[in-house]
Amino acid sequence: MTGEARRPEQPVAGARPAGLALYVHWPFCAAKCPYCDFNSHVREEIDEQGWCDAILREMAHVATLQSEARPRLDTVFFGGGTPSLMHGQSVERIIGCAARLWAPADDIEITLEANPASAEATRFADFRAAGVNRISLGVQALNDADLRFLGRLHDLAEARAALALAIKTFDRVSLDLIYARPNQSVEAWKAELAQALSFGTEHLSLYQLTIEPQTPFAIQHRQGAFLVPDDDRAAELFEVTQEATAAAGVPAYEVSNHARPGAEARHNLIYWRYGDYAGLGPGAHGRFTIGGKRIATVCERLPERWRERVKAKGHGFVAVDEISRADGARENLLMTLRLAEGIDLAAFRARWGAAPGRGRIADLAEEGLVRLESDRLRATPRGLLVLDAVIAALAD
Ligand SMILES: C[S@@+](CC[C@H](N)C(=O)[O-])C[C@H]1O[C@@H](n2cnc3c(N)ncnc32)[C@H](O)[C@@H]1O
Ligand code: SF4
Numbered sequence: 587m588t589g590e591a592r593r594p595e596q597p598v599a600g601a602r603p604a605g606l607a608l609y610v611h612w613p614f615c616a617a618k619c620p621y622c623d624f625n626s627h628v629r630e631e632i633d634e635q636g637w638c639d640a641i642l643r644e645m646a647h648v649a650t651l652q653s654e655a656r657p658r659l660d661t662v663f664f665g666g667g668t669p670s671l672m673h674g675q676s677v678e679r680i681i682g683c684a685a686r687l688w689a690p691a692d693d694i695e696i697t698l699e700a701n702p703a704s705a706e707a708t709r710f711a712d713f714r715a716a717g718v719n720r721i722s723l724g725v726q727a728l729n730d731a732d733l734r735f736l737g738r739l740h741d742l743a744e745a746r747a748a749l750a751l752a753i754k755t756f757d758r759v760s761l762d763l764i765y766a767r768p769n770q771s772v773e774a775w776k777a778e779l780a781q782a783l784s785f786g787t788e789h790l791s792l793y794q795l796t797i798e799p800q801t802p803f804a805i806q807h808r809q810g811a812f813l814v815p816d817d818d819r820a821a822e823l824f825e826v827t828q829e830a831t832a833a834a835g836v837p838a839y840e841v842s843n844h845a846r847p848g849a850e851a852r853h854n855l856i857y858w859r860y861g862d863y864a865g866l867g868p869g870a871h872g873r874f875t876i877g878g879k880r881i882a883t884v885c886e887r888l889p890e891r892w893r894e895r896v897k898a899k900g901h902g903f904v905a906v907d908e909i910s911r912a913d914g915a916r917e918n919l920l921m922t923l924r925l926a927e928g929i930d931l932a933a934f935r936a937r938w939g940a941a942p943g944r945g946r947i948a949d950l951a952e953e954g955l956v957r958l959e960s961d962r963l964r965a966t967p968r969g970l971l972v973l974d975a976v977i978a979a980l981a982d
Contacts (some may be wrong), residue, residue, distance in 0.1 A: 604859065604862065605659055607861065607864075608662045609864065609867075612665070612668065613627050614628070614671060615671070615701075617737070618639075619736060620736070620737045620801060620802035623800065625667070625887055626666060634673060640892075640902075645680075652876060656689045657683070658690075659684060659690045659694060660691045661695040661857065662697070665924045669699055670699065675716075677716040677717075677718060690961040694719075695719065697720040697853055698722070703748070704747065704978075706748070707744075707752075714755050718756070719756065721750050721752050722851075725763060726738055726763060728778045745867050758789070760791060761782060761785065763779075765827070769812075770815065772819075775823055788846045789849055792843075792844060794820055795886075839925060839926050841970055858922055858924055859921070860922060862875055867902075869892075882905070882907045884903065911938055915981065920941070923977070928963050928964030928965070929962065931963055954966055956971035
């Protein structure tokens with residue numbers, strides 16, 4: 587993905603110290619999209635209750651690891667896979683368990699990722715009744731030919747109907763689109779984006795199509811079945827995306843995420859600000875603090891193996907590692923420099939005991955890769971394109 591983010595001068599929402607963000611991975615989909623390398627699987631039958639039991643067990647285990655009694659729970663995010671294939675009752679059980687183990691913030695944000703097929707849309711009211719207050723709808727494209735190319739199970743009419751229902755049901759709606767598709771002209775994308783913006787959602791996630799290794803798209807692409815935009819075209823598409831979203835009042839606050847000021851995804855902001863998040867379910871990752879130490883957790887990726895592990899051990903973790911200061915500082919830079927608000931170096935220094943040196947910053951600034959203003963470090967659009975190299979230079 588290429589990147590150029592507009593820089594608001596003020597930090598976005600969420601300046602208070604964050605509580606816990608809880609991620610719940612539902613790894614099942616009705617069909618596998620040919621571009622997708624998320625941990626998502628198609629199964630003939632799903633014992634939904636059994637899978638939820640395992641999630642609840644792993645959740646209880648995470649809570650026992652934390653030394654503080656009932657830390658504040660700021661956000662819950664049901665991601666996938668396709669969590670909108672779950673029933674409202676399952677979502678309610680998971681939210682209820684989280685609310686007993688942690689202390690939900692008064693303004694807790696509970697997001698669920700939904701596919702816009704009609705069967706899933708009929709569950710929106712149940713999700714809302716279960717406590718979900720934000721929905722992230724994977725529309726992906728606004729024309730039938732591209733939806734077919736992307737292997738989606740929904741067409742445009744279904745997507746529009748699901749979106750209208752989502753807007754009616756939830757106060758907070760986000761829309762996902764994938765752009766920089768084969769043969770997509772700048773003009774065509776501008777028109778499609780204008781249509782997406784006309785829906786008036788407070789948040790949009792706009793991703794450039796990435797050809798992920800080991801996916802059917804990777805094979806087709808290698809065989810020359812289609813071409814994706816070259817770097818120059820991708821950069822141009824990115825630029826028009828930044829301009830159109832900013833003009834519509836939903837500027838980028840992260841490389842691919844756009845929101846009305848104050849409507850940013852608080853869950854994702856906790857990741858990007860390198861706060862505490864726990865990941866439950868197959869393949870989920872977590873980063874949270876136990877007794878002053880920051881811990882990295884990784885769950886077994888294959889759903890059935892994860893479930894076996896939970897049965898045997900009470901959790902599906904295949905790795906629980908303490909993060910060293912150097913690795914923590916590096917990860918913090920990598921995550922937070924994605925944000926338009928950048929990094930407050932004084933806060934960074936207070937957290938990690940050191941911050942990137944002035945000399946390094948000056949060298950990178952001279953190359954046009956970062957900007958430093960009032961002790962706040964930001965990646966420039968060019969810097970975002972080579973963020974790994976920027977971090978390596980800063981952390982050196
Ligand atoms: C966890 S995924 C999918 C959520 C939901 N199952 C769906 O398909 O709408 C979250 C988002 O990542 C984006 N995404 C997934 N694979 C991608 C790829 N190869 N290139 C660009 N965006 C991708 C899609 O926009 C998708 O909505
Ligand atoms: S894009 Fe969404 S629906 Fe498609 S396979 Fe990936 S997670 Fe499943």
